[in-house]
Amino acid sequence: MTRIQAVFKRELAAYFRSPIGYVLFAIFMTISGLYFASGILYANIDLVGELNFIQSFLFIIVPVLTMRTFSEDRKNGTEVLLFTSPASSLEIVLGKYFAALSLFLIMTAGTLSHLVITALYDGLIDASVWGAYIGFIFLGVAYVSIGCFASALTENQIIAAVISFVIMLVMMLLNFVSSMLGSVASTLISKINLFGLSDVQIGSAGSAVTKALQWLNPTTRISNFVNGIFELSPILFFVSMAAVFIYLTNRIIEKRRWSQR
Amino acid sequence: MIEIRNLVKYYGDIKAVDDVTFTVNRGEILGFLGPNGAGKTTTMNILTGFLSATSGTVTINGHDILEEPQLAKKSIGYLPENPPLYLDMTVIEYLKFVAELKGVSADQRLRQLAEIMKLVRITDVSNRLIKNLSKGYRQRVGLAQALVGNPEVLVLDEPTVGLDPKQIIDIRNLIKELGKKHTIILSSHILPEVQAVCERVVIINRGAIAAEDTPEGLSKKMAKTSRIELTAEGPVKEIIQKIRMIPGVEHVDAIIEKEDGITIFEIENKTGEDVRRQVFFEMARSSWPIIEMKSLDPTLEDIFLQVTSNQQTGKRG
Numbered sequence: 001m002t003r004i005q006a007v008f009k010r011e012l013a014a015y016f017r018s019p020i021g022y023v024l025f026a027i028f029m030t031i032s033g034l035y036f037a038s039g040i041l042y043a044n045i046d047l048v049g050e051l052n053f054i055q056s057f058l059f060i061i062v063p064v065l066t067m068r069t070f071s072e073d074r075k076n077g078t079e080v081l082l083f084t085s086p087a088s089s090l091e092i093v094l095g096k097y098f099a100a101l102s103l104f105l106i107m108t109a110g111t112l113s114h115l116v117i118t119a120l121y122d123g124l125i126d127a128s129v130w131g132a133y134i135g136f137i138f139l140g141v142a143y144v145s146i147g148c149f150a151s152a153l154t155e156n157q158i159i160a161a162v163i164s165f166v167i168m169l170v171m172m173l174l175n176f177v178s179s180m181l182g183s184v185a186s187t188l189i190s191k192i193n194l195f196g197l198s199d200v201q202i203g204s205a206g207s208a209v210t211k212a213l214q215w216l217n218p219t220t221r222i223s224n225f226v227n228g229i230f231e232l233s234p235i236l237f238f239v240s241m242a243a244v245f246i247y248l249t250n251r252i253i254e255k256r257r258w259s260q261r
Numbered sequence: 262m263i264e265i266r267n268l269v270k271y272y273g274d275i276k277a278v279d280d281v282t283f284t285v286n287r288g289e290i291l292g293f294l295g296p297n298g299a300g301k302t303t304t305m306n307i308l309t310g311f312l313s314a315t316s317g318t319v320t321i322n323g324h325d326i327l328e329e330p331q332l333a334k335k336s337i338g339y340l341p342e343n344p345p346l347y348l349d350m351t352v353i354e355y356l357k358f359v360a361e362l363k364g365v366s367a368d369q370r371l372r373q374l375a376e377i378m379k380l381v382r383i384t385d386v387s388n389r390l391i392k393n394l395s396k397g398y399r400q401r402v403g404l405a406q407a408l409v410g411n412p413e414v415l416v417l418d419e420p421t422v423g424l425d426p427k428q429i430i431d432i433r434n435l436i437k438e439l440g441k442k443h444t445i446i447l448s449s450h451i452l453p454e455v456q457a458v459c460e461r462v463v464i465i466n467r468g469a470i471a472a473e474d475t476p477e478g479l480s481k482k483m484a485k486t487s488r489i490e491l492t493a494e495g496p497v498k499e500i501i502q503k504i505r506m507i508p509g510v511e512h513v514d515a516i517i518e519k520e521d522g523i524t525i526f527e528i529e530n531k532t533g534e535d536v537r538r539q540v541f542f543e544m545a546r547s548s549w550p551i552i553e554m555k556s557l558d559p560t561l562e563d564i565f566l567q568v569t570s571n572q573q574t575g576k577r578g
Contacts, residue, residue, distance in 0.1 A: 006361030010347070017349040081345035081406065084309045085362045086334045258313045 003087040007095025008102075011069075015103050024065055028107040031057055036114045045123050047114065048132040048226055054111070055136060055219070058143055059168035061107075066100050066147025067161040070253070074155040083257070093250045097148050097242075104140045108133075127228035134230070135222030138238040142218055143168060145245035152249045174217040182210030262287045262444045263308065263414060268317035270303055270468075277303045278314070279468035287413075290440040292459030292476075293448040300468040301448040302342060305418050308446075309339040321414060335363070338412040338443075342419045344403025348392035352383055352402055355391060356409060363410035377408045381435060397428035404435070415445045421454060433458055488557040489528040489537060495549030497524050503547065504528060507539045523552060 015021030035053045039045040073079040082092050119125055150164035151157075186206025189197065197205070214220060218241070221234040263285040270278040278300045285291045295301050306312040308319045310326045310333065319326040324333040347355055353374070360370045378384045381401045386394060391402060400420065407415055420436065421429045436458055439445065449455050455462055456476045464472040472479060493500060497515050504513045504526070512529040519525070530536045537554060544551050 002364060003362060006358060009361075010350075010358045014347070014349065076345075076348075077341065077343045078345040078347055080306075080311055080339070080341045081359070082362070084311050084334060084337065084339045085359075086331045086364060087362055088331070257311070 003085075003091045004095045004098070007082070007087070007092050008099045011096050011099030012102050014068075015099075020064075020068070021103060024061065024103070025107055025110065028054070028061060029110050032111045032114065036111075036117075045118055047118060047125070047129045050111070050114065051132045051136045052226075055139065058139065059165060059172060062104070062140070062143040062147050062168065063150070063161040063164040065103060066144055066151055066164060067157040069096050069100055069148050069151040069160075070249075071151045071155050071157045071160045075157075083253075089253045090250050093148070093152075093246060093253065097145060097246055097249075100148060101141065101144045104144055105137065108137060108140065128226055131225035131228050131230065132222075135225035135234070138235055139218055139222060142238040142241040142245075145242040145249075149245045149249045149252070152252045171216065171218055174213050175220060178210045178213035178217070181213060182206040182208075185209040262289075262322060263446065264318075264320040265304075265308060266318045266320075268304065268307060268319065269315045270300075270307060270312070271315045277468055278307070281317070281465065281468070281470055283463050283470065283473060285414075285444055285446055287444055288440075289461060290436070290445045290447060290459045292455035292462040293446055293465065294450070294452070294455050294462055295448075295465040295471075296450055299450075299465045301450075301465060302418055303468075304465070305339070305341075305416055305446070305448060309337050309416055310334050311339075335410065336413045337416060338407030338410070338414070339416045340403045340407040340418060340420060342422065344399055344406070346391045346399060346402060346406075349390065351388050351390055352378075352394075352405075353387040355402065356405060359406050359409045365410050373409070373411065377405045380408070380438075381405045397424050397431070400424060400428070400432065401435075404432070408439075413444055415439060415443045417445065417447045419448055419450070421449070421451070429454075487530060487535075489530070489540070490553075490555050490557055491526040491528060491540065491551065492523060492553040493526065493544060493549050493551050494521070494523050495544075495547070496522075499547075500524070500526065500544075500549060503543050504540060507536055507543060509536045509539075527557075 015024075032050055032054050035050045036045070036047075039050070070079075073082060083089065115125060115129070117123075146167050147160075147164040150167065151160040153163060154160050183206055186202045186209075189205055190199075190202050193202070218238065221237055224231055224234065265284070266282050268278050268281040269276065281300075281304060283291075293301055293304070303312065307314045308321070308326065310319075310330055313327065319333075321333040322336045324336070326333045347358070350358070356374050356377070357370065360374060365373060375384075378387055381404050383398060383401050383405060386398055391399065394402065400423075404417075404420065407417070417436065421432050424432065433454065436445065436447065440458075447455070447459060459476065461475055462473070462479060463470055491504075497518065501513045501515065504510055509530045510528055511531060514527050515524050516527050517525040528536065528540065535556075537556065540554065541551065
């Protein structure tokens, strides 16, 4: 535990030893601030809309936030220090993951200032706002793990950022392409109909593909939060997604040690 | 203390480490010598648990590096060839982080770090950013990092590479000093360094152990012939002829012809026979002045060349 803490503290501080922490925070606050300010301008403050708006930038912000996580250590040779220390690789991965997640949470906390302003002027802060926050945070829990995973794959930070960008983009696009891929699947099945399926069965197979792809899409999962409905299943979804990617990150690092190349 | 058995490491089809077996006893300073790309760094990365071997075992202080990595790693301090420094931290911040990472308890941390910084003489730069330090200081911070947690074993990979002569002497003295309390493995491709510091030498080439002994023992073992370097003034051909007549002399060669008819000769003679007196009298009889004459004992360099010359290099280190 103390070792996770040691890595965590160093990593979080590292964001603020270089400009990257400040720059990211500034970009985050600019995007959310612009939306909030335009809301004030039109006397129509929409905090849920604001979070939705930032959310559409997360697939750029999070890759930049996480790209250095493992790549930098690998490039500078400091990973030798980490992996020859008594700390296990999982402890190091967790320390780094929580540090990146903390920066995400700090940035999110920055938008709370908008909440305070809204409250001061008797604006509407209802369950849907809190729901939107919870959804947003858990989205971050999953996205940051994807970013860490991508960073463990390469010693080049730019490539790491691009990989996580692509993974997140595909996840976001699942919404649009899932129905298309579903129909592609049903056409394919009807072309090579080995089991003599009826048209209805083929159609339901296609929609099953669509459903499965939509199931994977993180953004649709938080829609209920915005309506003020608190569910455990999306939270479990995001936490398990994070767990899977943290597990994979750890495997990749372990594997590199065992690699024969 | 450290037991390395039948270590093999493949990189693809290339055998970087080929059945390496040796032990290091408690309190010993072992020199790990080999040309660049001989497999030194790979071996050290394996024995510190950074890489895993294809086969073979490493035991540190009774703990297998793969079976009980935590306990084994606790007793190792590792200074890789490129010190693993976070350049954006100050020296003291960095060392505090290392201490936390190695699990040094909070009440001991500051006292231990102060001792280490004093020992490697970096106290005066403790509040400076590592990226602003010179190479010599960085190396010392790297060494300090290895010392944190007071490990019994120190593994130092080419600790003097890239330093200026004064810094090299400083680091060597420091290593000798550390050798009183720690077991040390020191890799190098510089022979005098190993000769100056180490009690035992393992020579590795193309991934395999080529020789293992004390520096003196190796010298004796290889002393089939002893050589003399003679600097004299006179006609080269005749001098060579005359010296060749001396009983015991096997071979004479003019190595360098200088100006003013001064030539440097190398004389090889059979073991145990010192021909320097006969050489003197022969030269004196012909009135060829001797400018300089010295006996060349086989150095580690000769041994090294002999061991490694018929083999090629060019593999990963």
